[in-house]
Amino acid sequence: xxxxxxxxxxxxxxxxxxxxxxxxxxxxxxxxxxxxxxxxxxxxxxxxxxxxxxxxxxxxxxxxxxxxxxxxxxxxxxxxxxxxxxxxxxxxxxxxxxxxxxxxxxxxxxxxxxxxxxxxxxxxxxxxxxxxxxxxxxxxxxxxxxxxxxxxxxxxxxxxxxxxxxxxxxxxxxxxxxxxxxxxxxxxxxxxxxxxxxxxxxxxxxxxxxxxxxxxxxxxxxxxxxxxxxxxxxxxxxxxxxxxxxxxxxxxxxxxxxx
Numbered sequence: 001x002x003x004x005x006x007x008x009x010x011x012x013x014x015x016x017x018x019x020x021x022x023x024x025x026x027x028x029x030x031x032x033x034x035x036x037x038x039x040x041x042x043x044x045x046x047x048x049x050x051x052x053x054x055x056x057x058x059x060x061x062x063x064x065x066x067x068x069x070x071x072x073x074x075x076x077x078x079x080x081x082x083x084x085x086x087x088x089x090x091x092x093x094x095x096x097x098x099x100x101x102x103x104x105x106x107x108x109x110x111x112x113x114x115x116x117x118x119x120x121x122x123x124x125x126x127x128x129x130x131x132x133x134x135x136x137x138x139x140x141x142x143x144x145x146x147x148x149x150x151x152x153x154x155x156x157x158x159x160x161x162x163x164x165x166x167x168x169x170x171x172x173x174x175x176x177x178x179x180x181x182x183x184x185x186x187x188x189x190x191x192x193x194x195x196x197x198x199x200x201x202x203x204x205x206x207x208x209x210x211x212x213x214x215x216x217x218x219x220x221x222x223x224x225x226x227x228x229x230x231x232x233x234x235x236x237x238x239x240x241x242x243x244x245x246x247x248x249x250x251x252x253x254x255x256x257x258x259x
Contacts, residue, residue, distance in 0.1 A: 202247060
């Protein structure tokens with residue numbers, strides 16, 4: 001038997017179950033929108049939550065107890081996370097491309113003005129500005145948590161990361177409240193489509209990032225992190241900072257510039 005620093009991943013059912021969950025979720029969404037039935041969607045959510053729990057459990061075991069996450073494996077994971085975030089950047093660029101294509105040269109169908117005729121945009125100095133403050137504050141607290149781990153101050157890391165998660169939940173609640181007050185819908189011209197697609201997918205990324213940080217918080221509580229071995233936290237922090245930066249662009253252009 002030859003020893004090497006790479007991790008030969010064992011067979012796992014979780015990629016298959018997550019794929020089944022994604023397909024079921026899509027069909028469940030269509031079922032809900034067309035027939036107002038929630039049973040398939042709730043089933044998909046249950047499969048997704050169970051898969052997430054067990055997949056994260058297995059990776060935590062590999063990292064903390066089995067010693068599979070060597071220096072080379074961690075380096076490869078850092079590159080993988082960086083490329084994943086790059087793919088997410090390109091994902092949001094497509095929404096900004098659609099937004100600027102329509103806003104910089106509005107055509108006659110929308111009245112040759114931006115925002116289009118009949119659209120009342122949100123006041124950027126109300127809920128959007130509050131959400132900006134909340135999200136930027138969460139970027140500060142997650143950096144605080146990172147420095148606390150490096151300095152081996154794990155109680156402080158736990159508290160600052162918990163505060164980050166709370167701020168993320170506050171952001172989500174405020175955005176949901178904002179949507180209920182919206183004077184336009186996703187079907188109201190290109191403005192409604194680009195607004196709800198860009199801000200809605202950003203809100204989804206905030207929820208995903210919050211769950212990522214929540215798992216990391218639980219691992220800090222279980223003493224899985226150390227000064228030199230905490231890439232799980234670093235990956236979550238990178239993702240959270242990416243979410244922060246995307247929101248700054250959304251606030252600057254979709255909210256403020258369009259007002």
